[in-house]
Amino acid sequence: xxxxxxxxxxxxxxxxxxxxxxxxxxxxxxxxxxxxxxxxxxxxxxxxxxxxxxxxxxxxxxxxxxxxxxxxxxxxxxxxxxxxxxxxxxxxxxxxxxxxxxxxxxxxxxxxxxxxxxxxxxxxxxxxxxxxxxxxxxxxxxxxxxxxxxxxxxxxxxxxxxxxxxxxxxxxxxxxxxxxxxxxxxxxxxxxxxxxxxxxxxxxxxxxxxxxxxxxxxxxxxxxxxxxxxxxxxxxxxxxxxxxxxxxxxxxxxxxxxxxxxxxxxxxxxxxxxxxxxxxxxxxxxxxxxx
Amino acid sequence: xxxxxxxxxxxxxxxxxxxxxxxxxxxxxxxxxxxxxxxxxxxxxxxxxxxxxxxxxxxxxxxxxxxxxxxxxxxxxxxxxxxxxxxxxxxxxxxxxxxxxxxxxxxxxxxxxxxxxxxxxxxxxxxxxxxxxxxxxxxxxxxxxxxxxxxxxxxxxxxxxxxxxxxxxxxxxxxxxxxxxxxxxxxxxxxxxxxxxxxxxxxxxxxxxxxxxxxxxxxxxxxxxxxxxxxxxxxxxxxxxxxxxxxxxxxxxxxxxxxxxxxxxxx
Amino acid sequence: xxxxxxxxxxxxxxxxxxxxxxxxxxxxxxxxxxxxxxxxxxxxxxxxxxxxxxxxxxxxxxxxxxxxxxxxxxxxxxxxxxxxxxxxxxxxxxxxxxxxxxxxxxxxxxxxxxxxxxxxxxxxxxxxxxxxxxxxxxxxxxxxxxxxxxxxxxxxxxxxxxxxxxxxxxxxxxxxxxxxxxxxxxxxxxxxxxxxxxxxxxxxxxxxxxxxxxxxxxxxxxxxxxxxxxxxxxxxxxxxxxxxxxxxxxxxxxxxxxxxxxxxxxxxxxxxxxxxxxxxxxxxx
Numbered sequence: 001x002x003x004x005x006x007x008x009x010x011x012x013x014x015x016x017x018x019x020x021x022x023x024x025x026x027x028x029x030x031x032x033x034x035x036x037x038x039x040x041x042x043x044x045x046x047x048x049x050x051x052x053x054x055x056x057x058x059x060x061x062x063x064x065x066x067x068x069x070x071x072x073x074x075x076x077x078x079x080x081x082x083x084x085x086x087x088x089x090x091x092x093x094x095x096x097x098x099x100x101x102x103x104x105x106x107x108x109x110x111x112x113x114x115x116x117x118x119x120x121x122x123x124x125x126x127x128x129x130x131x132x133x134x135x136x137x138x139x140x141x142x143x144x145x146x147x148x149x150x151x152x153x154x155x156x157x158x159x160x161x162x163x164x165x166x167x168x169x170x171x172x173x174x175x176x177x178x179x180x181x182x183x184x185x186x187x188x189x190x191x192x193x194x195x196x197x198x199x200x201x202x203x204x205x206x207x208x209x210x211x212x213x214x215x216x217x218x219x220x221x222x223x224x225x226x227x228x229x230x231x232x233x234x235x236x237x238x239x240x241x242x243x244x245x246x247x248x249x250x251x252x253x254x255x256x257x258x259x260x261x262x263x264x265x266x267x268x269x270x271x272x273x274x275x276x277x278x279x280x281x282x283x284x285x286x287x288x289x290x291x
Numbered sequence: 292x293x294x295x296x297x298x299x300x301x302x303x304x305x306x307x308x309x310x311x312x313x314x315x316x317x318x319x320x321x322x323x324x325x326x327x328x329x330x331x332x333x334x335x336x337x338x339x340x341x342x343x344x345x346x347x348x349x350x351x352x353x354x355x356x357x358x359x360x361x362x363x364x365x366x367x368x369x370x371x372x373x374x375x376x377x378x379x380x381x382x383x384x385x386x387x388x389x390x391x392x393x394x395x396x397x398x399x400x401x402x403x404x405x406x407x408x409x410x411x412x413x414x415x416x417x418x419x420x421x422x423x424x425x426x427x428x429x430x431x432x433x434x435x436x437x438x439x440x441x442x443x444x445x446x447x448x449x450x451x452x453x454x455x456x457x458x459x460x461x462x463x464x465x466x467x468x469x470x471x472x473x474x475x476x477x478x479x480x481x482x483x484x485x486x487x488x489x490x491x492x493x494x495x496x497x498x499x500x501x502x503x504x505x506x507x508x509x510x511x512x513x514x515x516x517x518x519x520x521x522x523x524x525x526x527x528x529x530x531x532x533x534x535x536x537x538x539x540x541x542x543x544x545x546x547x548x549x550x551x552x553x554x555x556x557x558x
Numbered sequence: 559x560x561x562x563x564x565x566x567x568x569x570x571x572x573x574x575x576x577x578x579x580x581x582x583x584x585x586x587x588x589x590x591x592x593x594x595x596x597x598x599x600x601x602x603x604x605x606x607x608x609x610x611x612x613x614x615x616x617x618x619x620x621x622x623x624x625x626x627x628x629x630x631x632x633x634x635x636x637x638x639x640x641x642x643x644x645x646x647x648x649x650x651x652x653x654x655x656x657x658x659x660x661x662x663x664x665x666x667x668x669x670x671x672x673x674x675x676x677x678x679x680x681x682x683x684x685x686x687x688x689x690x691x692x693x694x695x696x697x698x699x700x701x702x703x704x705x706x707x708x709x710x711x712x713x714x715x716x717x718x719x720x721x722x723x724x725x726x727x728x729x730x731x732x733x734x735x736x737x738x739x740x741x742x743x744x745x746x747x748x749x750x751x752x753x754x755x756x757x758x759x760x761x762x763x764x765x766x767x768x769x770x771x772x773x774x775x776x777x778x779x780x781x782x783x784x785x786x787x788x789x790x791x792x793x794x795x796x797x798x799x800x801x802x803x804x805x806x807x808x809x810x811x812x813x814x815x816x817x818x819x820x821x822x823x824x825x826x827x828x829x830x831x832x833x834x835x836x837x838x839x840x841x842x843x
Contacts, residue, residue: 044707044737044739044740053470056474058473081478084474088474089474091470091474096464096467096471096497096501097475097493098497099493099497109493110475113475113478114476144500147606149606158475159474174734174735175653175734175735176606177605177764177804178605178804178805179605179606180606204737204738207808244739246738248808249808249830253809253812253833253834257837257838257841260834262838262842264841271808271812271815272815274808274812274815275812275816275819278812278840279821282821282840422663422666424661424662452662455662456659456661456662459702505656505657508654508658509657509658509660511652512650512658513660514645515618515620515719516645516649516660516722517642517645517646517671517675518670518674519642524674525673525676525677525678525679525682527665527666527673527679527682527683529679
């Protein structure tokens with residue numbers, strides 16, 4: 001399959017020539033296939049926020065190239081606004097960007113900027129509102145009357161309504177309780193399933209990423225640490241712990257068991273899978289005893 | 292970007308200038324501004340510049356930082372010099388059609404530009420070497436006699452402190468909102484003035500909403516820390532004037548005298 | 559001295575109703591009673607809108623009960639004349655560190671409460687330095703808050719409260735806006751203040767892994783206290799916790815899942831080590 005996102009030696013250095021000079025992203029080469037759901041994980045300051053802002057042209061690289069759908073986005077022929085419609089970016093705490101009088105108008109802001117017809121805008125607003133679980137009557141309320149979780153969903157719908165080919169979300173669940181978190185992540189997964197688009201989800205929570213992502217991009221010190229299928233990344237969980245990332249609690253337990261001399265797999269990251277692994281182990285052992 | 296604004300940003304240090312009593316620093320800055328405005332010739336202006344250079348060297352503030360403080364006023368500098376170069380009467384030096392440049396024009400323009408630059412550098416030196424809160428504190432104390440005429444001096448000072456505290460926060464927030472709206476295709480670069488003003492709505496509204504929310508939360512946090520206005524308050528930082536403060540003030544007054552003297556000689 | 563630093567008795571609370579709105583105001587707290595013992599580390603767990611922040615704001619008189627009473631060290635929080643005595647005894651830290659730091663220099667912010675209370679400058683100096691040391695931010699005393707990370711800012715906010723030398727510190731979701739590193743820093747600070755300095759701590763959170771570190775967990779749902787016990791016992795109710803939209807530690811959940819599949823296991827396990835011990839026994843046995 002073709003790469004929807006491709007970066008070649010992408011480097012970004014800010015405050016060049018001052019004592020604060022820092023390379024936030026260093027020679028990043030990435031190929032992200034169309035239709036994947038990828039998680040991005042890394043410490044604060046590992047470069048993940050800077051990286052994603054390059055993918056829709058909000059930041060211009062110091063050197064290196066970004067290709068979206070095969071197109072060099074900084075080519076003279078390319079209008080950068082078109083790239084932003086192709087690559088939708090939801091920032092952290094997106095509810096702080098709401099400004100319109102009604103929820104409807106706020107969700108319509110992006111599609112309107114795209115110059116779509118009123119009917120098309122109407123269809124998109126209603127469709128995405130439903131997808132993120134907003135009731136019809138909520139559409140005509142002021143966004144400022146809503147609860148925190150609802151506001152967050154309106155803001156996400158505002159980007160989804162642009163129907164981008166790539167949807168990037170920077171910590172969409174920050175500050176939410178477990179219920180709100182699961183709701184939003186479920187809706188994003190559903191959107192991914194329905195639209196077959198590419199999703200990049202930045203999160204601090206390895207548990208959340210493990211649950212939803214097909215592939216994981218681990219950033220460390222401005223560089224790509226790895227970009228692999230989720231189970232493969234968790235095979236390296238001791239390395240992840242080594243660079244100080246919080247691997248799921250359950251993974252730590254299995255790493256510990258291995259250390260205690262039990263021959264068990266350590267790429268375990270969900271409780272369901274942990275249960276399966278233990279049952280399998282017992283069966284195998286039981287089988288050995290019987291034999 | 293907005294982050295480049297440095298006016299009013301403190302540069303911590305332990306230099307002689309840093310350690311002066313802020314009340315004296317404010318008065319000395321006043322005296323310095325007096326020098327700049329009293330000077331009516333280059334010689335007198337040079338005396339002011341010597342005073343600035345001396346304080347500047349003693350403060351150990353990197354020169355680059357001082358230059359940076361001038362960045363926001365570049366348009367004003369250009370405007371002033373253009374105004375003076377082209378629109379002052381006198382014997383023309385060069386002439387292109389109706390545009391002429393006169394020696395007086397050049398001289399006045401140079402004089403004005405130097406004066407503005409010195410003014411900004413001088414006041415930046417004050418803010419670079421004095422933490423904003425100390426500065427506010429000093430202003431509060433300098434103005435405290437006005438409490439007698441019911442001027443809410445403490446409240447004004449508190450407002451200023453909070454404003455100073457939130458400037459970097461709100462600048463960062465503005466940057467974030469701009470990026471977020473750009474990501475939704477907001478167009479802020481094209482169109483006529485009216486369209487551009489309208490394009491600011493998606494930025495200003497969220498910014499106001501957030502500022503109000505912050506104000507509300509801050510008020511509660513202040514209540515939790517027993518804030519009850521200015522009465523009976525003590526301060527962590529005590530302002531004590533010492534010999535060196537009076538000495539520095541003396542030096543600045545001597546410089547002001549020299550400026551005035553030079554004016555009399557050359558004037 | 560009272561053994562209970564905070565005592566809430568049958569507290570009811572609702573916000574002022576909109577006069578045009580005919581529907582009665584929503585009850586945020588319904589007949590809530592709880593005592594916080596001196597030196598205890600209590601976590602209050604609940605989802606958004608469960609009333610956990612509202613009860614927290616009652617603990618130092620930021621909100622006053624509509625019905626019932628709240629006593630802090632025996633003082634009624636409704637007694638206006640003594641409100642500053644209440645606030646000195648029970649300090650409060652909020653979610654957003656940016657919105658509770660008043661001053662532009664770390665140490666001056668920590669001094670803010672002491673300045674308000676009219677503490678003499680020499681004593682103030684000492685108390686500010688002590689407070690900064692106790693949260694590990696002494697080296698940053700001359701920094702400007704916006705140069706600090708989220709976790710560091712939150713520790714400064716905590717120091718600002720500690721400087722008042724309160725008996726109790728209430729933290730209303732202090733880690734909700736922080737990254738994992740910041741969360742760890744803040745949690746470690748809270749535990750140290752509780753353990754080494756004997757300060758009573760009440761931590762409002764929706765992160766179960768933070769609540770698991772407390773001596774006692776109070777679970778709130780829909781304005782009521784539905785559980786109040788030690789962490790092991792609270793988390794062992796896996797189904798009940800999930801039904802009100804809260805998480806349990808992954809290890810507890812694993813034990814629960816194994817139990818459901820007929821493998822004898824103990825859902826009172828909440829730490830990695832206990833879990834590894836139990837599994838080792840199971841797998842080697």
